[in-house]
Amino acid sequence: MKSSAGKYYIGLDHLRAIAAFMVFSFHFIHIPFPFSYDPTFIPFSLVNEGHTGVALFMTLSGYLFAKLLDGKRIKYGSFLWNRFLRLAPLLFFMVTMQGIYECLHGTTTPVRYFLEMLKGVVMPILPNGGWSITVEFHFYLVLPILLYLSRKSKYSLCLTVCCAILLRLMLREEVGHIQSLAYLTIVGRIDQFLLGMIAFQLRDYIQGRHFLVLSGFTAFAIFYWYFDKAGGFFHNPSYPSNRLVWVYLPTIEGLVYALIIAWYDNSFVHSHGRVSRFVALIGTYSYSIYLLHMFFQKLILLLLERYIMPVSSMPIAFCFSVLGFLIMVPVAALSFRFIESPFLKLRTRYLIDEPAESTLEMKTAEETETLPT
Secondary structure, eight states: OOOTTSOOOHHHHHHHHHHHHHHHHHHHHTTTSOTTOOOSSGGGHHHHTGGGHHHHHHHHHHHHHHHHHTTOEEOHHHHHHHHHHHHHHHHHHHHHHHHHHHHHTTSOOHHHHHHHHHGGGTSSOOTTTTHHHHHHHHHHHHHHHHHHHHHHOTTHHHHHHHHHHHHHHHHHHHHSOOHHHHHHSHHHHHHHHHHHHHHHHTHHHHTTOHHHHHHHHHHHHHHHHHHHHTTTTTOSSSSSOOOTHHHHHHHHHHHHHHHHHHHHHHSSOOOOSHHHHHHHHHHHTHHHHHHHHHHHHHHHHHHHHHHTOOOOSHHHHHHHHHHHHHHHHHHHHHHIIIIIHHHHTTOOOOEEOSOOOOTTSOOOOOOOOOOOO
């Protein structure tokens, strides 16, 4: 999206569209197939375990923060206001619709639901992917400290990632499992924000390293295939998992996605042709797709099965997920037009071009969607 500073990076919207598709497919495919289903074709593991698209969203956020704040200061209050205007309206709409649905089905009461959603400001309990917005809000709160440390030492962000890994290892030894904290909270997601920022700092080194990126992605796909075969998100051996993989999985995801983002953003002159603009438009609508698709996916699958064919295999389910994703695009366009866009007009400029002279004035960035399942 075009930020309040007038910046727009079409390549990052391409990647945002891919992240939204991964999350959509993760939910869509597992309506007809149980979560224990193991695809035999390695790249399908990244769709079968499409929750990893949330990690791509988070890493994109960190990268875009670093890209937009480069050499600038901000007015922190204006920054928080802009982020509120960007994220809160659609989040409030989704939470309200979910509450109406649950109340009509007798699973809760309006008062109980309201009190439960208030906890979502602190706890990762908001429905339909809303929990990831809580994670991003927590990142905004620690951002001043991280930026202060990064100004003190160029190695500070890497050291922070190492500290996060150590913290997860200690918590696993103490509690017995770490999956929930690693996936649903800033305890795990901090790696992905930070590695996105680090990738921007190293963009000149990553630019044009096609073999490095291809090798990294291939190793990552094989790793996720093995992770999927071992039980994946829900059956490794159960949820929450006590396996050590959840200590370092957020770091591996962030590292590979950060590499891909910096490579794709800096190694190519991105076309503004029809296909490129269409994919980028999906990236623009990705926040709506991410938060609203849970309301529509069962209906979309029912229509596809009724008028095309039943889902009998993983390839058919994947093809249907592509069609279902495209069906969500006009729905998301309406959401963007009537729910998101009116509030974006209220944003104010917060980026200051001059170099920072006071440690009280934070550097930061804008317009990142997380979404994060």
